[in-house]
Amino acid sequence: MPPVPLAVTTSTKVDAAQLQEARAVAARWGLPFLPRRAKEGIAPWLGTKVEALLVVGGDGVTLWEPEGSFGFHAGMAHLRLMRLRAGEPDTFVRVAELGAGDSVLDCTLGLAQDALVASLAVGPSGRVVGLEKSLALCAVAGEGLRRYERGADACAVEVVHTDAREYLRTLPSASFDVVFFDPMFAKPKKAQPAFEVLRRFAEHAPLTAETLEEARRVARRWVVVKGARYTDDLRKLGLTPEPLSRFSDVAWGRVAAHAPAKSSS
Template identity: 85%
Template structure:
């Protein structure tokens, strides 16, 4: 039999609570659950039982394949949220003009770094929806956010496993205040091994003019696109970088809605 593309299992410290949680994760995302004996290694499973595994343990859900692993970590988003709370500027907040009560559609959720910042800015009266085409990344982000304490000053983040190009077509015009795209950079810089695992599962298709136009139809205020200073990704879409720091590799472009 061919290996399962993606399955859920437990960590090596198997107990009844962990098995229940792993089965619940599998049920929430429509994935098979593979039982694991205590201290049983998963390396022999790859290419035989499964191509990739979501391992449920005390530290949350970790994605493994035959070459490495990574899990959800708020990382820089947590630091950005702390800075925003202290009144410091944030480039995404500035370009998108995020405000309390806004609805934000993040079309490329990844590990929800910008969605976490948006959640703080829109507040409990706002809404953030994150789309992620990769089922594996959807589970890592969704389960990670279930365990992350947003706080009473933040709005909910809804994770949807969907292709943004198709999802946008199902929405009425003006459905969200801000539509956001953060395509995977075509020319990656050197990164940690865990990020290389993420890249293997992430969507690599470039943002197209057609999808950008759908975003403009759905947005009430801005469509925001994140790009890399060392690429011509924004230029290809007819976007001019917004003014910003020359000390960062990240640039931002935006377009208003269609008249």
């Protein structure tokens, strides 16, 4: 039989609570659960029994595949959150003009770095929804966010496993204040092995003008797009990059939402 695309198991140091949690993770994401004997390695499973595994342990949920592994961590978002709480500016927050009570639709959740920043910027009265097409990434981010101590000054990030292009079509016009895209860069810089694993699971389809227009319909204020600094990704979409620091390797663009049609009287 061909290997299962994705399954859930426990770490080697398993107890009753961890076993229960691993089964709950499998149930939340509709994945098979594979029991694991004490000290049984998963290397022989990868590529034969399963293509990839979500391993539930004391440190959270880690995605394993034959070439490596990665798990959820706040990363640079942690530093950005500290700066925001200290009253320092954040480029995403500035470009999107985020404020308390706003609603944000993150169409490319990934590991939720920007979604975490948005959740603090909009506060507990706001709303952040993150869309992720890759089930593996969605599960890692979703489980990581469940365990992350976001603080009482931030809202929870709602995680949805879906194709953003299809999801946008189902939404009424002017559903969110800001719609955000951070497409995977087409020309990656050298990165840590864990990020290379992430890239293999991520959605690589470029943002199209059609999807951007649909996002403008759904947005009330802005559609914000992040791109690589030394590419013309933003200009291809008709976006003018925002002024940025010479030390930044990313570029930001935005386009206004479509004005609602005026009703005739």
